Amino acid sequence: MQHSNKYNLLVVLGPTASGKTALAAPLADKIKGEIISADSRQIYRHMNLGTGKDYADYTVGDHKIPYHLIDITDPGYKYNVYEYQRDFFKAFEDINARGKFPIMCGGTGMYIEAVLSGFKMIQVPSNPPLREELEHKSLEELAAMLALMKTLHNKTEVDTKKRAIRAIEIETYYQDNPEIEIELPELNPLIIGVDIDRDLRREKITARLKTRLEEGMVDEVKGIIDSGVKPEDLIYYGLEYKFLTQYVIGEISYDEMFQQLNIAIHQFAKRQMTWFRKMERSGFDIHWVNATENIETRINKIEKMLIS
Structure with a gap:
């Protein structure tokens, strides 16, 4: 076929x-x-x-x-x-x-x-100061922040504040540690x-x-x-x-x-x-x-x- x-x-x-x-x-x-x-x-x-x-x-x-x-x-x-x-x-x-x-x-x-x-799933450690800073933002603000950091492929990363904060935490970690960039193959x-x-x-x-x-x-x-x-x-x-x-x-x-x-x-x-x-x-x-x-x-x- x-x-x-x-x-x-x-x-x-x-x-x-x-x-x-x-x-x-x-x-x-x-x-x-x-x-x-x-x-x-x-x-x-x-x-x-x-x-x-x-x-x-x-x-x-x-x-x-x-x-x-x-x-x-x-x-x-x-x-x-x-x-x-x-x-x-x-x-x-x-x-x-x-x-x-x-x-x-x-x-x-x-x-x-x-x-x-x-999701790039490496064991990204938690970042308490960042979490505290993001806690006061609305889900909309978090989604907008995340959209500036990466292309959003689906809505699951921003369906709750907790997930959006974790996604920002992960992206921030990547930006601070560029050597660990992992490229995942594009899936269709x-x-x-x-x-x-x-x-x-x-x-x-x-x-x-x-x-x-x-x-x-x-x-x-x-x-x-x-x-x-x-x-x-x-x-x-x-x-x-x-x-x-x-x-x-x-x-x-x-x-x-x-x-x-x-x-x-x-x-x-x-x-x-x-x-x-x-x-x-x-x-x-x-x-x-x-x-x-x-x-x-x-x-x-x-x-x-x-x-x-």
Whole structure:
């Protein structure tokens, strides 16, 4: 297929259990793409069932679809959004250099937005005197100040005073430290959202949880703890790892674990949708496709958008 000159990145986002990878992989196969995961927990090795690494989804026919940013660090490490942005752009440039098409696929809104909004995410220290000075200004004044310092690509940097002050703090730091200028590649993303009916999503989440438990998710957690990862470090990753660890160390019963975890995943899916809606309100254009629509139909629609 001819790639559009308009887009240089395809993003497939959606809540948990909406079937993102199952859509992104055949798409990648069709457009000679490679997948960059945007999932804050699939970066950990050995945390497979609990993070839903459906490795089988990356095989289309007899083709293995290359993927990036899965299994890149050990459990116990606290990977952050700065590292994600850096690692994403490394993968992005590598895929481009080989003439393939990058497809970002995942549901971690913060990671997706960090990449798409092009915030330069180096660890800029806080500047209390500057903050104090800016505190008295209105949001309009802060936005005007920031506009003089840089091109505003989207409205998220100035949607609250706190964010506007932080953005000015970051720009001021760059101006005082010109040696650390980082150039982020210009992104022109086509953003596809997998739209799944709430009842169907709930049904799929519960069914998937039962399957993963049958596949040995409890043993996976026991194995990670036996390998020397402290229970509290696993609990830090939340959801499956929190409740399964509590069960494994005897804090809650199996039934409590199942009930509480099931509810927590439903709440998590709701928070993901809230994040995506917030992205839309701040100017990101998400094209929603129906999760129940035939996969070929969806792929054709997305291909048309890519080359339009």
